Amino acid sequence: MDYYYVNPISPNYYGAHDDDSAMNSMSFMISDFLMADDDDHSNQDQCGSQSQSTTDESSEMAAFSDVTTTQAHRFNNNNNNGEASRKCKNNGSKRSKGEVNSRVAFRTKSEIDVMDDGYKWRKYGKKSVKNTPYLRNYYKCSSEGCSVKKRVERDRDDSSYVITTYEGIHNHASPFAY
DNA sequence: CGGTTTTGACCAGCGC
């Protein structure tokens, strides 16, 4: 079955490229982020279960990793080419256009919703989703020609977790990777 | 002034 993993963060990455203090207190490494396949839904079923809804990603997306942090997060899921690498293809693509897209989901314990992952994102939508009181936010990579999207929502079962779903592969390096 | 966010409208897919 499909599984995804994310390249470990470059260790020298967090160098506070800005002075935003809240963002600098990164406290986890992403190295143990690995996206297991569907039989690793150890922390619950939220991936597929949250909906009998129409087009959820239950079939094509993998499990989550739990990360516990107390504050802001910053990670970089790649350094050389900026791509959330995927291992197997996502066969179940009901994505209409038939474009290849990898999807990686993180489940992160965080107080803040949007995590700085080294890329620049532009918000383009916000939706309330069924069965959750929380809103789901939609972001696009603001780099030109890059169509990577990400979705950010709160775990409906445990609102202290944030679920971030990346879709697509960056065609450029992270602006903060060096 | 340029880029980003906000927010309602619009659209497509799915189940009934």
Next chain:
DNA sequence: GCGCTGGTCAAAACCG
């Protein structure tokens, strides 16, 4: 075909 839901668009507002 209709309604529901999730995803996207785009114009206006906002912000540095």
